[in-house]
Amino acid sequence: MLAWLSTLRARLLLWAGLIGLVAILASALTVHGTARLTGLMDAAVSAEQRMQRFSVLADQIGSFLVVAYEAAQTGVDAETRATRLDGLTRSIAQTFAQIRQDLDQAITAADASGFDERTRMATRSLGIARMEALFNATSERFLTATTAAEQAGLQGQINSFAIGFDPLLNAAITDERRARDAAIAQVGTLRDRLSRVALLVGALAIVLVSGFYLGLVRPQLSRLDRLLQASGEIARENFAVVLPETRGDEIGKLFAATNRMTAALARRKAEVADEWQRLNQTIDERTGALRRANAALEKADEDRRRFFADVSHELRTPLTVILMEAELALKAGAPEDGPWGVVQGRARRLNRRIDDLLRIARSESGTLSLEADAFDLHAAAAEALADMRAPVESAGMTLTLEGAAPVPVRGDRNWVRQVAAGLIENSLRHARGGGAIRLTTGAGDGFGWLRVADNGAGIDPDEIEAVMQRFGQGRGGARAQGFGIGLALARWIVTEQGGRIVPESPVPAPWRIGDAPGTMVTVFLPDAGG
Structure with missing residues (x-):
């Protein structure tokens, strides 16, 4: 029981019950006082009404x-007296009936007031009965007196009636006046008493409400304010807040839960700080490693560019001498199809290879630039065929070029030639078993096109897009070799020149070589007039 009373809910219920009892008491007093005042006022009004009746x-x-005195003095007969007194007699009888009815109602109302009040009302009823009996006897005497002796005694009857009736009437009026005054006095007394009780109940209500606020509400509001301040500190990530846990009520339990929460948050904050410190340390270490690796890569790239430059220089010098000797020999009359002509052609092809090496080196270093000149796509394809004929024939494959020349397009001739050579090299690596590679050129719909088709095993249709991505290759393909450019770079070069590159496998029927599925890559470039 004591444990239950220590809870905030129980104390709130207790105080609410006390305040409710005071409210019920005030309501009961109001109802009782109103009923009592109503009864007293009704009694006063009834007494006043009976006084008016009297x-x-x-x-x-x-x-x-x-009228009776006049009739007695004039000595009129009984019929005349009855005629004169008939209206008054009926009116007086009706008044007596109303007085009796009022007394009956008063007696009924007096049943709730106790025995004494009923006795007083019964006594008044006896007085009324005597007055009515006296009046009835007198009126009967006047109406029935016929002899001279009876008529002579009417004057005495009137005097006797007046002497007997007047004290009874005065006594009845006096009793009603006293009853009215007593009721009015009781109203005043009851009003004063109810006023004192109302003041007492009001004072008690003020004491209870003040005690409820000062003893329960204000301390709890102070505790809630403290909790609100603690919440603000927690929101500012100050987890060193400690709330008192001296009470076991609901707010005390909330304080305890808040303390546990702040302790958990403090531990978590410390853990996060440690993790963050370790993460920053790891980031610093990785950043340092990346800087060192980047420096190493920059050095390697610089070495690579220097190597290509050195190789280019070292190769161009003897090639220049060889080309000069071949040109001098040809100018001196050596035949074009003789040894010196072969030397000149091979030297020029080797010179283009050196240019290709330097071009690829610049592309990988991010300094690739493309020209937009008009050139013959068929001629560029023929140059690529000449560059790749030796390795193709060494592999036992055939390499052919079909299509009408010229095919004027706009773009970078050297890079397009390199793209064509790269496509031939891809077919050489992946379609060696088919034995045939065919280049076809043509134009239409504002584009010139070059198709490189082979009769190899082909590419799985699901992998066509993958092999066009950087570092992508099919599951069964050989790994790239040599310095030829890949399909991803080929697509980029063609796209940057306003064209597109489309791989297909198996090769469509009009372009297929034999029965093998094969692979065909078509390069579209804008025509020279576009």
């Missing part, structure tokens, strides 16, 4: 006495 009765009795 006043009417007094007027009617006075009129009755005047």
Whole structure:
């Protein structure tokens, strides 16, 4: 029980119950006071109403006495007296009936007031009955007196009635006046008493509400304010907040949960700080390693460029001498199809190879630039065929070029020739078993085109796009060799010149070589007029 009372919920219920009891008490007092005041006011109004009835009765009795006295003095007969007194008699009888009805209602209302009140009302009823009996006897005497002796005694009857009726009427009026005054006095007394009780209940309510606020609400609000401040500190990542856990109520449990939470957050913050420090250390180490690796790569790239430059220089010098000797010999009359002509052609091809090496080296270093000149695509294909004829024939394969010349296109002639040579080299590596490579040139729809087809095993259709990506190759293909450019670089070169490159496998029927599926790559370049 004590443990339950220590909870905030129990204390709130207790204080709410006390305040509710005060409210119920105030309501009960209001209802009781209102009912009591209503009863007293009704009693005063009833007494006043009966006093008015008695006043009417007094007027009617006075009129009755005047008429009766006149009739007695004049000595009129019984019929005449009955005629004169008939209306007054009925009015007085009706007034007595109303007075009796009022008394009956008063007696009924007095049942709730106790035995004494009922006794007083019954006593008044007896007085009314005597007055009514006295009046009835007198009126009966006047109506029935016929003899001279009876008529002579009417004057005495009137005097006797007046002497007997007047004290009874005065006593009844006095009783009703006292009852009215007593009811009004009780109203004042009850009002004063209810006022004092209302003040007492109001003071008690103020004490209870003040005690509820000062003893329960304000301390809890202070604790909640402290919790709010702690929440603000936690939001600012200050996890050194410690709330008191001296109470076992709901807010105390919330304080304890908040302390556990801040402790967990503090531990997590420390762990995150440690992890962050280790991560920064790792990043610093990796950054240093990347810088060193980048420096090594830059040095290797510089060495590579220097090597190509040196090789180019070392090769160009003897090639220049060889070309000069061959040209001098040809100018001196040596035949074009003789040894000196062969030497000149081989030297020129070797010179183009050196240019290709330097061009590839520049492309890998990010300094590739493309020209946009008009040239004959068929002638560029013929140059690529001449460059690749020796390795193709050494592999036991045939290499042919078909199509009408010229095919004027716009682009970089040397790079297009290198693209064509690279496509031939790809077919040489991957379609060696087929034995045939065919180049075809043509033009149409604003483009010149070059098709390189072979009769090898072909490429899986699902892998066509993959082999066009950088470093991509088929599952069954041989790994790239030599210095020829790959399909990814070929696509980039052609696309940058406003064209496109389309691989297909198997080769479409009009271009197929034999029964093998084969592979065909078509290069489209804008025509020279575009």
